[in-house]
Amino acid sequence: MNTKVKIAGVELKNPVMTASGTFGSGMEYSDFVDLNRLGGVVTKGVANVPWQGNPTPRVAETYGGMLNAIGLQNPGVEVLIERDLPFLKQFDTKVIVNVCGKSIGDYLEVVERLGDTEVDMLEINVSCPNVKEGAIAFGQKADCLYDITSQIKQKAKQPVIMKLSPNVTDITEMAKAAEAAGADALSLINTLTGMKIDIYRRTFALANKTGGLSGPAIKPVAVRMVYQAAHAVKIPVIGMGGIGSAEDAIEFLLAGASAVAVGAMNFVNPYATVEVAEGIEDYMKKYGVEDIAELIGGVKE
Amino acid sequence: MSKEKTTAIVAEQRKIAPDIYDMWLFTDLAKDACAGQFIGVYPRDGARLLPRPISICEVDREVERIRIVYRIAGKGTEEFAGWQSGQSVEILGVLGNGFPVQAAEGKQAVLMGGGIGIPPMLQLARELKTAGGEPVIIAGYREGTLFLKEDLERYGRVYVATEDGSAGTKGNVLTAMEREGLTAEVIMACGPMPMLRAIKAYAGERQIDAYLSLEERMACGVGACLGCVCKTTHKDGHSHVNNARICTDGPVFEAREVDI
Numbered sequence: 001m002n003t004k005v006k007i008a009g010v011e012l013k014n015p016v017m018t019a020s021g022t023f024g025s026g027m028e029y030s031d032f033v034d035l036n037r038l039g040g041v042v043t044k045g046v047a048n049v050p051w052q053g054n055p056t057p058r059v060a061e062t063y064g065g066m067l068n069a070i071g072l073q074n075p076g077v078e079v080l081i082e083r084d085l086p087f088l089k090q091f092d093t094k095v096i097v098n099v100c101g102k103s104i105g106d107y108l109e110v111v112e113r114l115g116d117t118e119v120d121m122l123e124i125n126v127s128c129p130n131v132k133e134g135a136i137a138f139g140q141k142a143d144c145l146y147d148i149t150s151q152i153k154q155k156a157k158q159p160v161i162m163k164l165s166p167n168v169t170d171i172t173e174m175a176k177a178a179e180a181a182g183a184d185a186l187s188l189i190n191t192l193t194g195m196k197i198d199i200y201r202r203t204f205a206l207a208n209k210t211g212g213l214s215g216p217a218i219k220p221v222a223v224r225m226v227y228q229a230a231h232a233v234k235i236p237v238i239g240m241g242g243i244g245s246a247e248d249a250i251e252f253l254l255a256g257a258s259a260v261a262v263g264a265m266n267f268v269n270p271y272a273t274v275e276v277a278e279g280i281e282d283y284m285k286k287y288g289v290e291d292i293a294e295l296i297g298g299v300k301e
Numbered sequence: 302m303s304k305e306k307t308t309a310i311v312a313e314q315r316k317i318a319p320d321i322y323d324m325w326l327f328t329d330l331a332k333d334a335c336a337g338q339f340i341g342v343y344p345r346d347g348a349r350l351l352p353r354p355i356s357i358c359e360v361d362r363e364v365e366r367i368r369i370v371y372r373i374a375g376k377g378t379e380e381f382a383g384w385q386s387g388q389s390v391e392i393l394g395v396l397g398n399g400f401p402v403q404a405a406e407g408k409q410a411v412l413m414g415g416g417i418g419i420p421p422m423l424q425l426a427r428e429l430k431t432a433g434g435e436p437v438i439i440a441g442y443r444e445g446t447l448f449l450k451e452d453l454e455r456y457g458r459v460y461v462a463t464e465d466g467s468a469g470t471k472g473n474v475l476t477a478m479e480r481e482g483l484t485a486e487v488i489m490a491c492g493p494m495p496m497l498r499a500i501k502a503y504a505g506e507r508q509i510d511a512y513l514s515l516e517e518r519m520a521c522g523v524g525a526c527l528g529c530v531c532k533t534t535h536k537d538g539h540s541h542v543n544n545a546r547i548c549t550d551g552p553v554f555e556a557r558e559v560d561i
């Protein structure tokens with residue numbers, strides 16, 4: 001039975017990864033799960049310099065989901081290189097660093113700095129809805145996305161995954177723009193912009209007013225967008241959005257995802273990543289699936 | 302001490318004040334639990350995803366039970382209030398760093414709890430007494446339902462403040478401090494933010510060490526999501542900005558370390 005998948009030439013032992021921002025740099029959840037069991041760990045977004053993030057409250061629960069407006073607080077790429085990468089390198093899993101920035105220059109600085117490290121892939125966050133400058137601004141217009149992707153591709157030494165925003169009119173247009181600019185893979189969906197109001201205090205639940213919605217509530221939207229994107233491009237798509245079980249993950253694979261990521265559901269079940277990986281194997285055994293490739297895009301039309 | 306998500310069994314539960322519930326849970330997490338730490342309690346309703354951070358009120362290591370005293374603050378805690386003895390529930394723990402009991406060694410400790418910040422003072426008083434101390438405890442209530450007062454009296458000298466003056470000193474914990482002529486060599490406190498700010502100022506003026514237990518909206522509870530940060534005076538060693546994680550770097554901070 002083969003569970004290995006290949007993304008831009010990088011072989012993952014199984015298709016299960018972590019969604020950026022929900023897993024720190026792996027350290028916090030290594031108390032709960034064996035990181036060796038994961039196909040890859042995607043780090044929290046990192047910029048060229050430390051970012052303070054947004055004021056609190058930064059999180060709010062919603063029905064079947066949650067809103068966050070962390071604002072990409074991060075210690076900067078140097079700390080990631082000194083502290084987090086050596087930690088992650090102890091494990092037999094692929095390391096994908098999520099990169100954020102306020103300007104194209106910021107992104108390029110991080111991408112270049114990571115060029116000489118043992119990072120396996122880069123995931124470019126052009127879809128965070130919670131920071132005022134940069135981020136999502138690059139990911140909501142096809143021409144901007146094309147521009148930043150091609151500039152990053154010129155500098156990057158590792159394969160580049162562009163993480164797409166669902167807050168767009170046509171996801172296929174964005175997917176095609178990133179592919180045309182040379183992206184090696186796509187990941188989607190980032191969070192959906194949302195809002196919650198406390199009716200007793202008559203205030204916004206989040207200090208930032210708006211936040212990114214994640215969790216099981218967004219899963220059908222994510223499956224639909226992954227299906228559309230995967231059919232619009234030839235490069236691999238990494239699917240995410242409310243995945244908490246093997247059943248959820250298999251749905252994304254059948255929709256066309258070559259790999260999947262567990263995000264908010266880590267907070268609900270800190271063992272979720274490994275349970276998803278094991279559950280996919282159980283499903284393959286039970287239904288006689290010899291190679292995971294049979295599942296990828298395997299939904300009957 | 303590693304963290305885990307585990308199944309606990311409700312041992313008993315009762316209402317002890319309006320909207321305030323007292324629940325004992327059988328769990329092996331009791332082995333490692335200390336004053337000032339907390340557990341995440343998961344609603345059984347699958348639409349409510351996140352663990353509710355609730356401070357540990359008392360630990361019974363012998364029969365492995367943890368006591369939590371919590372206030373109904375929304376739909377999740379409303380569900381908890383309906384849990385019956387024998388029911389199994391999911392919890393995450395043990396989370397956070399507790400109060401530094403050793404910092405009170407040889408010093409007169411004054412514990413200050415305000416409202417739903419009173420419960421963690423019980424286990425703290427118990428640990429301080431076990432360590433040979435004689436803690437003074439000031440419990441601040443809104444009105445006259447003095448929940449946990451008798452429990453606290455087992456471990457220290459208890460003074461009461463009520464906002465409406467229906468029992469003890471009329472006012473807050475610091476009013477009681479002054480009215481009763483109490484002095485502290487170290488303060489440990491949990492309560493609403495205005496109370497903690499006032500204690501920080503009080504301790505600062507008198508150059509007393511004060512340890513404050515902070516609260517914030519949390520998601521993961523284990524330091525990964527960066528949801529529950531507080532402003533710190535120095536750059537925090539993990540984040541490299543002035544934002545420490547309450548769940549993991551706290552919830553107890555020395556008052557000088559935090560900008561509240």
